[in-house]
Amino acid sequence: MASTEVLLDRPCDGVAVITFNRPEQMNAVRPSTVSAFIDVISSVSGDIATRAVILTGAGRGFCSGMDLSARAEFPPQDVPQATEWMRELFRGAVAWSELPQPTIAAINGPAIGGGFGFALASDIRIASPQARFAATFVKIAMGPDAGLSHTLPRVVGHAKALELLLTADTVDADEALELGIVSKVSADPMAAAITLAQRFAAVPEHVSRRIKATLQRSASADLPTAISEIEVSAQAEHYCHPEFFANAGRWLNAHA
Structure with a gap:
C-alpha cells in the first residue's frame, strides 16, 4: 500500500512533483516519512521520461525538519546507536541530493531545520512570499543536519x-x-516551478542529466581539471550521441 506521507504527482510530461504530506505537523519527517520519500525517489530516478523533479510541502509549510513529537521512535542516548539511527533518518536527504535529474524546491512556507537542508539540497529554489528559512538546531542544543553544514556555507x-x-x-x-x-x-511557487521544469523537460534527457553531473563534479575540482577532464569527457559523450549532429544540422539551417 502506498504511503500517504509522501505523494508523487505528474502534472505534465517529463515533470514529477514530490510532496511531503504531513500538513498538521508542518511536514516534519520521521522514519516512515523517510522510507516513503526514498521509495518515491527510487521510482523517478531511473525513469528517463522524468526530466525534472519538484519538491514541495502540503498545507502551509515546506518542511519543519525532524518530527520532535515522535520521541517514541528516537534511539537510546548512546552515540553509536544514535549515529546509525540518524544516518538512516537522513538517507532521504542523501537520495534527494543524488537524483540525476534537475531538482526544484517550490517552497510554499517555512523550511526549518532539516527542511532548510532539503531546500538547499535542491538545484534550484523558488519561494513564496510566505516562505521562511531557519536553522533552529541550537534551540534544542543540536547542530546542523540534512547537509546544511555543506550547502549553507556554499x-x-x-x-x-x-x-x-x-x-x-x-x-x-x-x-x-x-x-x-x-x-x-x-506568489505561486508551484506554478513557477512547473513552468521552469517544463523548460528543463524540453532538453534531451541525456543532456540535462550530464550537465547536472558535470556541475557537481566540477564543483570539487580545480579549473584545469574541469576544463581538460570533466568537461571534455562530457562533451565527448554529447558529441558521440546521435542527437548532436541532428540538432546541429537544424541549428545551422535555422541560422543560415
Whole structure:
C-alpha cells in the first residue's frame, strides 16, 4: 500500500512533483516519512521520461525538519546507536541530493531545520512570499543536519552560515533572495516551478542529466581539471550521441 506521507504527482510530461504530506505537523519527517520519500525517489530516478523533479510541502509549510513529537521512535542516548539511527533518518536527504535529474524546491512556507537542508539540497529554489528559512538546531542544543553544514556555507558564505547556525535567526523570502538562498520569489511557487521544469523537460534527457553531473563534479575540482577532464569527457559523450549532429544540422539551417 502506498504511503500517504509522501505523494508523487505528474502534472505534465517529463515533470514529477514530490510532496511531503504531513500538513498538521508542518511536514516534519520521521522514519516512515523517510522510507516513503526514498521509495518515491527510487521510482523517478531511473525513469528517463522524468526530466525534472519538484519538491514541495502540503498545507502551509515546506518542511519543519525532524518530527520532535515522535520521541517514541528516537534511539537510546548512546552515540553509536544514535549515529546509525540518524544516518538512516537522513538517507532521504542523501537520495534527494543524488537524483540525476534537475531538482526544484517550490517552497510554499517555512523550511526549518532539516527542511532548510532539503531546500538547499535542491538545484534550484523558488519561494513564496510566505516562505521562511531557519536553522533552529541550537534551540534544542543540536547542530546542523540534512547537509546544511555543506550547502549553507556554499550559498551564503562561511561567516553568514555560522551566524545563521548560532543565532537560529529566521530569514524571510526577500532576504533569502538577497542571500542567494532562493533564485526567485513568486506568489505561486508551484506554478513557477512547473513552468521552469517544463523548460528543463524540453532538453534531451541525456543532456540535462550530464550537465547536472558535470556541475557537481566540477564543483570539487580545480579549473584545469574541469576544463581538460570533466568537461571534455562530457562533451565527448554529447558529441558521440546521435542527437548532436541532428540538432546541429537544424541549428545551422535555422541560422543560415
